[in-house]
Amino acid sequence: AAGVIQSPRHLIKEKRETATLKCYPIPRHDTVYWYQQGPGQDPQFLISFYEKMQSDKGSIPDRFSAQQFSDYHSELNMSSLELGDSALYFCASSSSGVSGNYGYTFGSGTRLTVV
Amino acid sequence: SQQGEEDPQALSIQEGENATMNCSYKTSINNLQWYRQNSGRGLVHLILIRSNEREKHSGRLRVTLDTSKKSSSLLITASRAADTASYFCATDEDNYGQNFVFGPGTRLSVLP
Numbered sequence: 001a002a003g004v005i006q007s008p009r010h011l012i013k014e015k016r017e018t019a020t021l022k023c024y025p026i027p028r029h030d031t032v033y034w035y036q037q038g039p040g041q042d043p044q045f046l047i048s049f050y051e052k053m054q055s056d057k058g059s060i061p062d063r064f065s066a067q068q069f070s071d072y073h074s075e076l077n078m079s080s081l082e083l084g085d086s087a088l089y090f091c092a093s094s095s096s097g098v099s100g101n102y103g104y105t106f107g108s109g110t111r112l113t114v115v
Numbered sequence: 116s117q118q119g120e121e122d123p124q125a126l127s128i129q130e131g132e133n134a135t136m137n138c139s140y141k142t143s144i145n146n147l148q149w150y151r152q153n154s155g156r157g158l159v160h161l162i163l164i165r166s167n168e169r170e171k172h173s174g175r176l177r178v179t180l181d182t183s184k185k186s187s188s189l190l191i192t193a194s195r196a197a198d199t200a201s202y203f204c205a206t207d208e209d210n211y212g213q214n215f216v217f218g219p220g221t222r223l224s225v226l227p
Contacts, residue, residue: 033214033215035217041219042203042217042218042219043203044217045214045215045216056214058214092158105160106150106159106160107157108156109157
């Protein structure tokens with residue numbers, strides 16, 4: 001079965017550079033969530049989109065932005081990267097934008113290393 | 116504030132034993148989910164329990180939910196070395212899936 005696809009799997013950037021992470025949800029899933037997981041930390045919610053509109057915002061820095069496109073894939077854009085941005089970035093998708101019906105499926109994550 | 120908080124933070128058991136992990140939360144919820152994460156890998160959805168359910172089973176997994184105590188437990192029976200991973204609970208904070216909040220996780224080590 002198709003899963004949530006994230007790209008790239010690994011990314012190394014220098015401080016102050018820009019990074020773009022991509023997420024392709026499960027077909028027919030209309031909601032995408034972005035999470036950040038620092039080393040040894042629990043995943044922290046960044047932002048979510050439902051039907052291409054931002055539906056909720058968590059602890060996402062102003063240096064980050066995201067959007068969901070017409071094909072429902074999403075991109076997380078990160079600018080002026082800092083060493084503390086080094087983390088695993090997960091994307092999850094679900095159907096109907098309502099929790100509790102189908103659960104959430106996570107991608108394998110993008111490991112971003114800022115040097 | 117942390118929504119889901121797992122207890123214990125780390126658990127080490129022998130193969131064949133049962134492992135019980137607990138999760139507490141603060142606000143009302145629509146559902147609670149348990150996820151598994153192998154070191155540095157993606158999160159895998161294990162089981163979802165709705166706020167009107169008290170117990171749910173899936174293979175060797177058993178999840179209970181006590182909304183009066185705002186707590187849940189995940190029981191893994193007859194554990195295997197392959198069950199070694201971190202286990203997180205996540206709740207939706209009664210916001211109809213706009214986002215969900217993870218606890219700090221329990222690191223389970225199953226020794227052969």
